[in-house]
Amino acid sequence: MEKTEIKKVCKFCHIEKPLSQFEMERRNRDGYTGRCKLCRCKMRSQNGEYEREKFRKHEYKSNTPSHYTDEVIQRMMSATHCVYCGGEGNRISGDANELVMDHIYYAGGYAGKNIDDNIVACHRSCNTSKGRLHVYDYYQTSEKFTDELWHEFVKQFARRLLKYDPSEQEIETWKQGFADEAADLRVVSPAD
Structure with a gap:
């Protein structure tokens, strides 16, 4: 039986990505941020x-x-x-x-x-x-x-x-x- 990787859609780029592409956030229901690491990096660079x-x-x-x-x-x-x-x-x-x-x-x-x-x-x-x-x-x-x-x-x-x-x-x-x-x-x- 193959293990399927859980994925999530980034709220900013709207691309489905593996959970490893998101930072952990205990306050959220799924335990991860809504923004992927790449979008966070782009945002931090711009602001x-x-x-x-x-x-x-x-x-x-x-x-x-x-x-x-x-x-x-x-x-x-x-x-x-x-x-x-x-x-x-x-x-x-x-x-x-x-x-x-x-x-x-x-x-x-x-x-x-x-x-x-x-x-x-x-x-x-x-x-x-x-x-x-x-x-x-x-x-x-x-x-x-x-x-x-x-x-x-x-x-x-x-x-x-x-x-x-x-x-x-x-x-x-x-x-x-x-x-x-x-x-x-x-x-x-x-x-x-």
Whole structure:
């Protein structure tokens, strides 16, 4: 006698699926949720739950309070390209081109804060290669972080902090500020 697998219709996609495709929910009569795992995953991705969870986990791991607003979460969710190399990103977990959160200033070091202005979206591979480098030093060493991308990066960073569109002269001043700051840090803590 063959054992038949019990199935259920998802209330969202209306497809009949095995119970293993649903999460358990004791409050429901059949003991399972009405939404399949795939629909739940799609919904969480669309409404920002995954991004909020990433921020919450980061706050827990770094043992520092975060002050992220819905604005930065929305910015992370709507990002389509890496801020450093300009390449198109994806949402495939663990992929080199997955768009992840990066602290412009390393979160555990100099000026690294869990605030909106210090967060950008970049490829997982760019995040790994940047590591704890100052953003200017990363710009200098990366073949992918072009002059055009550097200019746009500084412009967007200044725009977030100043709350207005900076002039070209202000952008050049910010660029020089990043260069001076990186040089000062190299003097204070030279590489081993």
